[in-house]
Amino acid sequence: MPDIILHHYDLSPFSEKIRLALGYKGLDWKSVKVEAVPPRPLLNALTGGYRRVPVLQVGADIYCDTEIIFRALERLKPNPTLYPTGVGISKALSLWWDRATWKPAIGILVDYIGEHLPPEFLADRKDHYLGYDISKAAMAPMLPAYVQEMTAFAEWLGSMLQENGAYLTGNALSVADLTCYHSLWLLRANCGAEEIDKQLNLSPALVAWMDEINAIGHGKSIEITPEDALEIARTATPSLPSVGFNDPTGIAAGSRVSVTPNDNARVPVTGTLVAADAQEIIIRKDTPETGVLHIHFPRAGFETLPVGLSTKSVA
Numbered sequence: 001m002p003d004i005i006l007h008h009y010d011l012s013p014f015s016e017k018i019r020l021a022l023g024y025k026g027l028d029w030k031s032v033k034v035e036a037v038p039p040r041p042l043l044n045a046l047t048g049g050y051r052r053v054p055v056l057q058v059g060a061d062i063y064c065d066t067e068i069i070f071r072a073l074e075r076l077k078p079n080p081t082l083y084p085t086g087v088g089i090s091k092a093l094s095l096w097w098d099r100a101t102w103k104p105a106i107g108i109l110v111d112y113i114g115e116h117l118p119p120e121f122l123a124d125r126k127d128h129y130l131g132y133d134i135s136k137a138a139m140a141p142m143l144p145a146y147v148q149e150m151t152a153f154a155e156w157l158g159s160m161l162q163e164n165g166a167y168l169t170g171n172a173l174s175v176a177d178l179t180c181y182h183s184l185w186l187l188r189a190n191c192g193a194e195e196i197d198k199q200l201n202l203s204p205a206l207v208a209w210m211d212e213i214n215a216i217g218h219g220k221s222i223e224i225t226p227e228d229a230l231e232i233a234r235t236a237t238p239s240l241p242s243v244g245f246n247d248p249t250g251i252a253a254g255s256r257v258s259v260t261p262n263d264n265a266r267v268p269v270t271g272t273l274v275a276a277d278a279q280e281i282i283i284r285k286d287t288p289e290t291g292v293l294h295i296h297f298p299r300a301g302f303e304t305l306p307v308g309l310s311t312k313s314v315a
């Protein structure tokens with residue numbers, strides 16, 4: 001089994017999904033702690049400029065975004081599967097949850113702990129990540145709406161547990177459970193579990209489900225430095241792509257492309273297209289600092305364009 005390296009920080013809810021997935025699959029991993037506020041120059045060198053967290057590294061293969069990280073983990077160790085009821089339902093539920101709950105969850109979070117967030121964190125999130133002000137004062141007028149929306153969504157989760165089984169999509173845990181758990185985890189860990197359970201009217205079944213997910217833990221990890229991770233990438237060779245070449249829009253292999261998230265932190269990463277299917281895009285980058293890398297992105301939530309058509313380019 002190759003080294004599995006997770007670049008993450010403790011309070012990142014998206015990272016929590018992946019730490020739990022590593023624990024669930026019983027995979028040993030190496031942990032690289034990054035700052036909650038950029039610059040993160042060594043991580044940047046590996047991702048070509050993708051600025052979000054977490055990032056999974058397997059040798060010289062770099063996986064950006066939790067959706068594609070789950071896919072990579074599933075390939076590395078298929079059992080226990082993260083998709084017991086099929087890929088579609090788990091992924092669709094996850095994408096909806098990530099997008100729909102991010103703003104209301106942050107709105108509730110800052111109501112509890114906003115005064116403790118450093119000004120440089122708030123400035124970074126406004127200017128370089130979300131594009132809006134997440135200070136307590138700025139979010140306060142909409143707080144009732146955030147609570148109303150999260151309460152409605154949480155009730156949907158409760159109804160899934162009632163109708164589908166012990167987990168959201170059936171009797172076994174899936175990616176959807178790890179994903180829908182993460183924003184509730186963020187709130188309960190920072191604001192107090194009892195307060196959040198009461199404020200969002202979380203049912204006893206939902207609380208028991210969260211306790212069960214929490215008990216999975218993060219598996220076994222050891223800490224390494226960003227420099228160690230860079231050296232591992234530099235001396236490794238990217239794995240043979242496990243997807244073929246099938247771009248639904250006819251972009252040819254070998255083309256220069258830019259890949260850009262279509263929600264937040266819209267920084268394009270440019271590189272040479274090496275492999276693609278309907279779900280995944282792999283680009284190649286080669287710098288003296290990193291050697292040859294294959295950087296993987298999901299299709300969902302990202303725009304891949306031939307270079308020249310995108311609005312901005314970083315490489």
Ligand SMILES: N[C@@H](CCC(=O)N[C@@H](CS)C(=O)NCC(=O)O)C(=O)O
Binds near residue numbers: 037129
């Ligand atoms: N779609 C991404 C979202 C990741 C994301 O938004 N992560 C947050 C941290 S939990 C982030 O990157 N925040 C800005 C930052 O840390 O630079 C994924 O699924 O990985």
